[in-house]
Amino acid sequence: MLQSRVRSTLSILGALTLALASAAHAELADVKKRGELRVVMSGEYPPFSQPTASGDLTGFDADVAREIAKRLGVKAKLVKAEFSAIVAGVQSGNFDLAVASQSKTPERQKAVDFLSKPYYYDGFQLFVPKSSKANTLADLGNKPVAVALGTVFEKYLRDRKYPNVVTLSGEQEIFLALGAGRASGMITTRSVGAVAIKNGQALRAAGSVLQQDNPYITLGKNQPQLKAAVEKALDDMRKDGTLKRLSVKYLGSDITVPAGR
């Protein structure tokens, strides 16, 4: 009795879900007509994306996004969203493109489209406060490890059943949490941590790189023309050295080619 009532409620919810989920995506023509490419990024992930004092966004991701929009002949509208909201926002058509340092996972691939090649090459790294003696996750003895919500770093800890995962909205808050003693370690990419340390965060890299991590640009499914146009713009940026120049500008080195090449 109760069960059948629950089931009928659920099926009404289901119908509603389907109706809402089939939101239309903007194709290349729509973007050109609008004259604006809506690009989403975390904005809490220096040096890839972070707010400027004037409220704009700056960083490698921000500049790559602006360059792509320029090459498509439209204005770039950069939007800051929490990392965990980025895929859902692209999926629902709120954004045309995510230049948000996203790694490829099977779950994300079901929801959005990935470009054919990564736009840079990086790796996961555990970082601990300078005073800490830990060199591995095991050394931390189940003390809290901070990661941004919905990232592959969170997934890494969850997959390993790490018992004390603290999720925050982005890397800048995580640095604060470590400073306030609310976490004993954090996982982010090698490059993000290295730049943070250079900029005065009292951290150090613990041990070696945990896992290779190659971020992609993503967009909503079923947009072949937009995808092809972005793919071409990015390829041109690789060839004419723009991508490398931006990488050197924000990271101090070229991370847009696979390591060891």
Added chain:
Amino acid sequence: MFDVFTPDVLGALWRGTTITLSLTVLASLFGLALGLVAAMGRLSRLAPLRFLAGVYIETFRGTPLLVQLFFLYFALPQITGVTLPAYQTAVLGLSLFAGAYAAEIIRGSLNAVPRGQLEAARALGLKPSEALRLVLIPQAARVGLPALGNQFIGLLKDSSLASVITVTELLLTTRGLVSINYQPVAMYLAVGLIYFLLSNGAARLFGLVERRLERPYVTSSARTRTPA
């Protein structure tokens, strides 16, 4: 479609719900106690007490709960050197916030009890504390209950702000699930439904208590209205 609601997901939602409920209940109880103290302070004859209670109430009513939570979570450890766990920090923040509002509800309810009641109680030889406990609070409770019920429901929803300071209550649980299964429609509908059921249940419960507190008044007025 409902393959998103796997046992794992339902288990996570259940755990989130219990944390949301425990946050709300604890903060309401502590908030009520704090509110009673602050209301007594505001009604006190001693100016410093009135001032202190006023500062507390205005501070926590006049700033966003989100700012208070961020302050307690990130700034307080740097000032005091003491780092409370996130859950305790959230209970503290929500209680302080609830206490400021409860204080004003309680003050208003106490003021709503006719002046003659206190005078009569004092004339009968009750000490001030007895007059408060036996005469004023029972009558004020009846006046204040609807507003306190309202506040409880407000707190139930405000507790979702604890998600920004890493407490995995209902909302953060859901955001985490969405970041894994990318089913925002189904998940946020479900979480909205859970919040609705919780606040609806709370409203009914408070309605019951209200009716219980009304009972003596209903019968006494009925009695006076039917003279022999």
